[in-house]
Amino acid sequence: MAALGNRGTVTEAAGFNPEEDAQKLRNAMKGAGTNEAAIIEVLAHRTIAQRQRIKETYKQTVGKELADDLKSELTGNFEKVVLGLLMPAPVYDAHELRYAIKGAGTDEACLIDILASRTNAEIKALTAFYNKEHERNLEDDICGDTSGMFQRVLVSLLTAGRDESSHVDEALVAQDAKDLYEAGEARWGTDEVKFLTILCVRNRAHLLRVFQEYQKIAGRDIEDSIKREMSGCLEDIFLAIVRCMKSKTAFFAERLYKSMKVRATVPAAV
Structure with missing residues (x-):
């Protein structure tokens, strides 16, 4: 899930109305059953910034956290995907890295997908959020779960020191x-x-x-x-x-x- 909800080709929805979207989501979860198609229609076709506005509007108009309502209605991988869509990029990355590291075993593919693909600014942002949110040091956690040259490559990427100019010598x-x-x-x-x-x-x-x-x-x-x-x-x-x-x-x-x-x-x- 390392790329989910963070980057892609989703563009801003025309005529975006956060109040209307918040109401659609509320209606999708009211009563018996859940209208999953309606949830997909809204959240999968909005940018990260638009989803944040929907979250804020939902809390203002309903008095509850959108994520909490979705958790109570959804299960399995669909729940994970939808909740991931609600997270800002660095929050999502930090969440995925923590999930990849904690517990028995390590999800090396998740570490690779995120750290090999993010820009310097993105790595700095996710590292800062990880360290603050989990009260842990991301580099220490990665070093505790990996070893050898693989660990050294991860640490190098984690320094966010890649030259990002377009100069070619x-x-x-x-x-x-x-x-x-x-x-x-x-x-x-x-x-x-x-x-x-x-x-x-x-x-x-x-x-x-x-x-x-x-x-x-x-x-x-x-x-x-x-x-x-x-x-x-x-x-x-x-x-x-x-x-x-x-x-x-x-x-x-x-x-x-x-x-x-x-x-x-x-x-x-x-």
């Missing part, structure tokens, strides 16, 4: 492409730190040029080399970074497709 592009090749395909073993240094620090425009030059040197796409050189969560996070640099939209579209494909292949209980 062609000499550095050539050097980075050469360094990545020599750190992986051209040697026995893999210099994972070199991949971290380049992929977690350089700006998007620069990295796109590095990927082009890497293709010329290695004779294969950087993604193919990462798959050949790494495995497990480390492979997953470096692939996520590369794919988000190429296209965040395509990255999350693929994640969504795979999540539905997996569910579709699970046999129904007898």
Whole structure:
């Protein structure tokens, strides 16, 4: 659920009326049963900012928290999705990260989806909210649940120190492409730190040029080399970074497709 409700192609609803939307939601939950279609019609077609206004208006006109009413009416994954839609982006990200870390086991895919795809400002905002809301330190929690080079990549991303300019230094592009090749395909073993240094620090425009030059040197796409050189969560996070640099939209579209494909292949209980 790491991308849900935060970013996408939802645009502001024309003729937006928070009072009318709040009443639609109230009507959808009154009486016996719940009109889930009406809830979807409103919340799935409003921007994050518009949903916040609906929440405020609902509380003013009904005297109750919208989230509380929805919790009492909905269950399962649908409830999680709807409640996620009501959260501002950093709140949602912090909530998902906490859920991914606490308890037995760790949802590494959630950590990867969020930290590999967010901007510096988004990471700083979610970290601040996490630390305040949960009275815990996000970096400490991540370090307590992960290890090795995977942990080091997560910590690097968590510093929110990526160059976000559009400057491209062609000499550095050539050097980075050469360094990545020599750190992986051209040697026995893999210099994972070199991949971290380049992929977690350089700006998007620069990295796109590095990927082009890497293709010329290695004779294969950087993604193919990462798959050949790494495995497990480390492979997953470096692939996520590369794919988000190429296209965040395509990255999350693929994640969504795979999540539905997996569910579709699970046999129904007898």
